[in-house]
Amino acid sequence: MSRIDRLALQTRLAWHDLADDERGDVPGWVLITLMTAGLVVGIWLLAGPALEGLFTQAIARVTGGLG
Template identity: 75%
Template sequence: MIRTSWGRVRAAWEDTLVDERGDVPGWVLVTLMTAGLVVAIWALAGPALADLFQQAISRVSGF
């Protein structure tokens, strides 16, 4: 069967749509790991950042 150029483009596009379903479990894992890292960093740095913020506010309010 001889395909026209439009037929080849259409077939390639259909193949691409079928193949590009995505890796949902991978994205879920990346999202959960990122959220976990944010929580861990916030737990460690949160008190220091809060203290730094309070010092900055007290210096600005002191003027």
């Protein structure tokens, strides 16, 4: 086996190892994304009414102060 053939083989094996490592991470990223979305929805449900009240109050103060 020539030196170039060995280098090509090593490169292919290294690429294959990298590809295998990356594929194993996909379910982890999907889980993290879904958990983050769940947390955002949960916080929004809990804090939504309070944030709406703050926003309404702030708008009322701004519009009341102009007129």
